[in-house]
Amino acid sequence: KNEVEQSPQNLTAQEGEFITINCSYSVGISALHWLQQHPGGGIVSLFMLSSGKKKHGRLIATINIQEKHSSLHITASHPRDSAVYICAALYSGGGADGLTFGKGTHLIIQP
Amino acid sequence: DVKVTQSSRYLVKRTGEKVFLECVQDMDHENMFWYRQDPGLGLRLIYFSYDVKMKEKGDIPEGYSVSREKKERFSLILESASTNQTSMYLCASSWGQGYTIYFGEGSWLTVV
Numbered sequence A: 001k002n003e004v005e006q007s008p009q010n011l012t013a014q015e016g017e018f019i020t021i022n023c024s025y026s027v028g029i030s031a032l033h034w035l036q037q038h039p040g041g042g043i044v045s046l047f048m049l050s051s052g053k054k055k056h057g058r059l060i061a062t063i064n065i066q067e068k069h070s071s072l073h074i075t076a077s078h079p080r081d082s083a084v085y086i087c088a089a090l091y092s093g094g095g096a097d098g099l100t101f102g103k104g105t106h107l108i109i110q111p
Numbered sequence B: 001d002v003k004v005t006q007s008s009r010y011l012v013k014r015t016g017e018k019v020f021l022e023c024v025q026d027m028d029h030e031n032m033f034w035y036r037q038d039p040g041l042g043l044r045l046i047y048f049s050y051d052v053k054m055k056e057k058g059d060i061p062e063g064y065s066v067s068r069e070k071k072e073r074f075s076l077i078l079e080s081a082s083t084n085q086t087s088m089y090l091c092a093s094s095w096g097q098g099y100t101i102y103f104g105e106g107s108w109l110t111v112v
Helices: none
Strands: A004-007 A010-014 A019-025 A029-037 A043-049 A052-056 A059-064 A069-074 A083-091 A099-101 A105-110 B004-006 B010-013 B019-025 B031-038 B042-051 B054-057 B064-070 B073-078 B087-094 B107-111
Touching: A004 A083, A010 A019, A019 A029, A019 A083, A019 A105, A029 A069, A043 A052, A043 A059, A043 A069, A069 A083, A083 B042, A099 B042, B004 B087, B010 B019, B019 B031, B019 B087, B019 B107, B031 B064, B031 B073, B042 B064, B042 B073, B054 B064, B073 B087
Parallel strands: A010 A105, B010 B107
Antiparallel strands: A004 A019, A019 A069, A029 A043, A029 A083, A052 A059, A059 A069, A083 A099, A083 A105, B004 B019, B019 B073, B031 B042, B031 B087, B042 B054, B064 B073, B087 B107
């Protein structure tokens, strides 16, 4: 099955720091999702992108198709950004939902 | 805003019981999904439905069945719950592949 690798698995940073979470995948994706999961379980879709860069508030997602790599950046991080961040690759011809999920990056922002 | 609502947040069931997890979405989405999430394993697809009464098995369908009698409602059924089905279950919906996927709040199931 197609793989999605995230790094780091765990990240602790101080409030205000610039955060980068990485996601690498195999060939043949048509899009990539970035998801956020807060303690308690609910998952929110942050971005879906197939090329270039998207920005929403302090969050920026980029994807480099040639390098098979995507990054999620958080500028001026805040304790409320503490969550698990999950990338999910949509593979052309993939399974029922086409999605392969990474195992997540557990981010803690300390005040 | 799209809302995906799961009927129960926390359930405790006994081994062998039949368990129903209900999910309702309010955006007329074609696709609905049931995932389970376990530490270290990430999200795994149990079943997927792309239309009323239509379903496809995901990666881990064993021990589960689903029902989609109405477009907005997708139910996950554990015919005879076992302790290895203790997990967090997430329902999701979307217009289709390549569209934003919307998740419910999750249902924490403990089987004792």
